[in-house]
Amino acid sequence: MADGDRQDLRADCGSCFGLCCVALTFSKSADFPVDKAAGTACTNLQQDFRCGIHQKLRQKGFSGCTVYDCFGAGQKVSQSTYGGADWRQAPDTARQMFDVFPVMRQLHELLWYLTEALALPQTAPIEAELRAALDKTESLTQGAPAAVAATDVAAHREDVNVLLLRTSELVRGGIRQKKKDRRGADLFGARLKGADLRGVTLRGAYLIAADLRGADLRQADLIGADLRDADLRGADLTGSIFLTQSQVNAAKGDAGTKLPPALARPSHWG
CATH class of the missing domain: 2.160.20.80 (E3 ubiquitin-protein ligase SopA)
Structure with missing residues (x-):
C-alpha cells in the first residue's frame, strides 16, 4: 500500500455519527471550557451529527477538538462496523459503539504508521513483515463489534512497535x-x-x-x-x-x- 493510499485513514466527519463528540471524555482545561463524561453528547453536537460551532471552536475554547484526529476510525465504526445504524436509531448498541470507537482509533493509528513504513524505500528488507502486520491489523478492524472491543491493542501495539523501531533505524541509519x-x-x-x-x-x-x-x-x-x-x-x-x-x-x-x-x-x- 503506497503512502498516497491512506485516504481511508483520514477523518471523514460527514460519514461519522459524531463519535468523538460523544464517546470521549472532555476535561475542563486549556483545551476545553467544560467537563464532559464519556458517552454523553457534547452540547454543540447537532441532530445531523455536525458541530454547531465548527468554525469557531478555537474562539469558544474548544481547541482540543481542532487537534484531535481519529485516523478515519469514526467513519469505519459508523458505516462498516455498525452498517450505518447510528446510536440514536439503535440506542441499545450505543454503549458498545462508544467502547469500540477508541479501540478502532488505535488500530487505525497503527495502520497509518505501517502504511507509511511500507512506502519507504529503506524498509525493503522488512517489507514482508510490515505487510503481514498491516494485514493483521486490518483484519482486527474488520471484526464484529464485540471482537473489536475485546482487542488487546496494547499487546498488538508492542508487536507492531518492533517493526516501527526497525523502520526508524533503517531510515535514519545513513545520517551522521x-x-x-x-x-x-x-x-x-x-x-x-x-x-x-x-x-x-x-x-x-x-x-x-x-x-x-x-x-x-x-x-x-x-x-x-x-x-x-x-x-x-x-x-x-x-x-x-x-x-x-x-x-x-x-x-x-x-x-x-x-x-x-x-x-x-x-x-x-x-
Whole structure:
C-alpha cells in the first residue's frame, strides 16, 4: 500500500455519527471550557451529527477538538462496523459503539504508521513483515463489534512497535548525527531554534512549547512526540517519519514550515 493510499485513514466527519463528540471524555482545561463524561453528547453536537460551532471552536475554547484526529476510525465504526445504524436509531448498541470507537482509533493509528513504513524505500528488507502486520491489523478492524472491543491493542501495539523501531533505524541509519537518540527526552520549552535534528529519534519526547523555528527535522522519528504549542515556523520536517496530523495541528507553524506530503497545513496557522 503506497503512502498516497491512506485516504481511508483520514477523518471523514460527514460519514461519522459524531463519535468523538460523544464517546470521549472532555476535561475542563486549556483545551476545553467544560467537563464532559464519556458517552454523553457534547452540547454543540447537532441532530445531523455536525458541530454547531465548527468554525469557531478555537474562539469558544474548544481547541482540543481542532487537534484531535481519529485516523478515519469514526467513519469505519459508523458505516462498516455498525452498517450505518447510528446510536440514536439503535440506542441499545450505543454503549458498545462508544467502547469500540477508541479501540478502532488505535488500530487505525497503527495502520497509518505501517502504511507509511511500507512506502519507504529503506524498509525493503522488512517489507514482508510490515505487510503481514498491516494485514493483521486490518483484519482486527474488520471484526464484529464485540471482537473489536475485546482487542488487546496494547499487546498488538508492542508487536507492531518492533517493526516501527526497525523502520526508524533503517531510515535514519545513513545520517551522521552525534546525538541521534532523544527518546522520551524532556525538551519542554527547549531552545532549539535552527537546530540540526536530522535523523534524530524524538520518539515520545516532550517538545511542548519548544522553540523549533528553522530547525532541520528531516528524517527525524517523531512518533508519539508531544508537539503542543511547539514553534515550527520555518522548520523543515521533510521526510520526517511517523508524524501525524494531530501532532501538526497541536503545533504552531507558518507558510515556511515544510511538512511531509501526506499532511495538511492547519488552517489556524494562518
